[in-house]
Amino acid sequence: MIALSAQLGFPAQRASQLRHALTHRSFSATHNERLEFLGDAVLNLCISDWLMQRLPAATEGELSRTRANLVCEESLHKIGLQLGLPKLLLLGEGERKTGGSQRVSILADAVEALIGVVYAEQGYAAAQTLVKRLFENVDLSATAKAKAKDPKTSLQEWLQAKRMALPVYTLDEVRGAEHQQTFVISCSVPAMDLLAHGQGSSRKAAEREAAAALLNLLMTKKGLKT
Structure with missing residues (x-):
């Protein structure tokens, strides 16, 4: 120490x-x-x-x-x-x-x-x-x-370009024993009434998964382009 x-x-x-x-x-x-x-x-x-x-x-x-x-x-x-x-x-x-x-x-x-x-x-x-x-x-x-854009960064940039508020990340659930936990996170864009979920071995990993899922919603939603 x-x-x-x-x-x-x-x-x-x-x-x-x-x-x-x-x-x-x-x-x-x-x-x-x-x-x-x-x-x-x-x-x-x-x-x-x-x-x-x-x-x-x-x-x-x-x-x-x-x-x-x-x-x-x-x-x-x-x-x-x-x-x-x-x-x-x-x-x-x-x-x-x-x-x-x-x-x-x-x-x-x-x-x-x-x-x-x-x-x-x-x-x-x-x-x-x-x-x-x-x-x-x-x-x-x-x-x-070194890397392609992090999905959280991509989502933030897309919303900022549209002059919209940043996404909201919420911890929904923590599953499993303390030494092997899985975090479940929801990512929402209230102004567009969109919500997606992600999970991972850490909060940050789960947030990235949720952001990627929401980006996918944006790409598949009619009339929207990322």
Whole structure:
């Protein structure tokens, strides 16, 4: 934990806060999901700010796609591995036995929780410094072209082009045991009376599936083009 504190630029004497950020819900009722929620928002803001500086000529769509590729689970999973989080995660016995310490969604959430705790304890400037350090070696030109548009980004861009409100994502259900959960998410566009559902091993994966399903509704709905 001391080595991780040094990597994050976080006071070693506050290691208990880092422990909280690395505690999965399968281990304790006091887990990292609220910090992950906070860290997700902080990460998106820090990356947006960073990209505005690094890519001054990029369009809003290009910035959105690059950000989506940077903050995706796969990217955060790699950062979690680089930080050595698999050895530090606090997991329930069932989750650990089924490979939870290497699970993409768990490591990605832990990285966001760490960003959340740095922000909560030290403020935005410290969180921004950490995010820049974590992403400093990323080739932005390659990242921007690495993937097709994330379905959530595509849906957002389509609605914005039509001057419509952003979609609403709602957690409908969580199925299965704590170490093997499936999240069910609904995605709605109230102005068009459209609703679609998605599911996945994490909330983010389920949101992407729901967004993709709603995009499919838009493409098949008579008179609409994406």
